[in-house]
Amino acid sequence: MLHHEITRNILDNLTTSIVFLDLNLNISYLNPAAEMLLQASLRRLEGKSIYDWLTLSEEDIALLNDSLQTGHPFSKREARVFTAQAQELLIDYSVNLLPNKGLLLEIQARDRLMRIEREEELLTRHATARSLVRGLAHEIKNPLGGIRGAAQLLERELTDVELHDYTRVIIEEADRLRNLVDRLLGPHKLPHIEQINIHAILERVCSLVRVESGHKIQIVRDYDPSIPEFSGDKEQLIQATLNIVRNAMQALQESATEHPQITLRTRALRQLTLGSERHRLVCSIDIIDNGPGIPSELISSIFYPMVTGRAEGSGLGLSIAQAIINRHKGLIECNSEPGQTRFQLLIPLEQKNENTGSCLDS
Incomplete structure (x- = not known):
């Protein structure tokens, strides 16, 4: 009994979808990953034919039946199937015979793996861009501070008030560029x-x-x-x-x-x-x-x-x-x-x- 519970816990925590089919190709067990894949719970699917919940190609159906009859395991890469909700899935799957019990299916959703790769690439690119922006912001803000300070000092020395218009342009444009750099960096305060x-x-x-x-x-x-x-x-x-x-x-x-x-x-x-x-x-x-x-x-x-x-x-x-x-x-x-x-x-x-x-x- 303890061995059975340990095995069940291992299966329940796998990210790979595990499906047990009986000798009539009816579903007898799904782990949580498989429930997500088929978009239904074991309580709902137990005893139902796999064909009620996955639309398979004629080749895949023939391979399943052949494995059941001969006991030969097989693997299929990038198979296209449809769930009962008409959602198309791209999957890799392997099938092994459990003597006198049925078939064990191990399913990996290829679209999920492709999504992970895409997301990792997106996060990496964004982190690289943020790092580049931070470096540029530092290089831009330092001389901007010097330009603004020099314009303020120059304004104090100019006796002709009309010339102050030019120094104000320098100061305002320096402030505008600083604000642009701050916006590039995004929120910089600690989160509340x-x-x-x-x-x-x-x-x-x-x-x-x-x-x-x-x-x-x-x-x-x-x-x-x-x-x-x-x-x-x-x-x-x-x-x-x-x-x-x-x-x-x-x-x-x-x-x-x-x-x-x-x-x-x-x-x-x-x-x-x-x-x-x-x-x-x-x-x-x-x-x-x-x-x-x-x-x-x-x-x-x-x-x-x-x-x-x-x-x-x-x-x-x-x-x-x-x-x-x-x-x-x-x-x-x-x-x-x-x-x-x-x-x-x-x-x-x-x-x-x-x-x-x-x-x-x-």
Whole structure:
């Protein structure tokens, strides 16, 4: 009995999806990873045919039946299957016969591995860009301080008041450049950690965008009320979300999209890997607009500072938003095509140290 419990615990904690099929190819066990893959619980699927929940190719069906009859194990790479919810999956799987019991399936979702690789690359690129910006900011701010100080001293020495206009230009432009550099660096104050309701943040953003757009953009809200409160910086998360929603609003206004619409959707995702770290529970915030989309040549670099597709854009909003979400151990992803642009904000809900808020970088 103890051996059985240990085996069950090991299977339940694997990231690989494990499926046991009986001799009739009916599901007899799923571990939690497999439940996520098939988007249904063991209680719901137990005793049901695997074909009721996965649409397989004729080749895959033949391989399963052959393995059951001959006992020969096999592996298949990059197989395309569909869940009962019509979601396409790209998977690698291996099949082994359990004598007189059925088949053991080990499934790895290739799209999940590809997602991890993509997220790690995104985080690495963003960290590299932030490091470059910090270095440039230091090199820019030092001479700016000297230029501003020299202009102030010069202004005191000039007896002709009319010449003060020129020194004021130098001082104001130095201040403007300093403010630009500060904006490039993003929020630099320590986070104020408190318990946050993500829907209260989204409602605040909705009210601001409605006023800015003159109530001409329809905002659709699709909230998951089961998402719990979590620790974070409320003001910074409002800024990050507002930056993205405001970008969507401006894209809709400039393109004169018919029936402009922004959708805000929240979901709780379980056992999700962000970068190289696996999280038990993650808050997903989708911001979707029906505008013209982001040019394909910009999509891979939109989170870099000073990158923008708008003539009047500063190219800082998305970079700052990504930095804020990174501080909350999450990240932002983007998919875009004409008629639908989707930004997905992913924020882990479990906190490593809720008392001190040390889970956030200062």
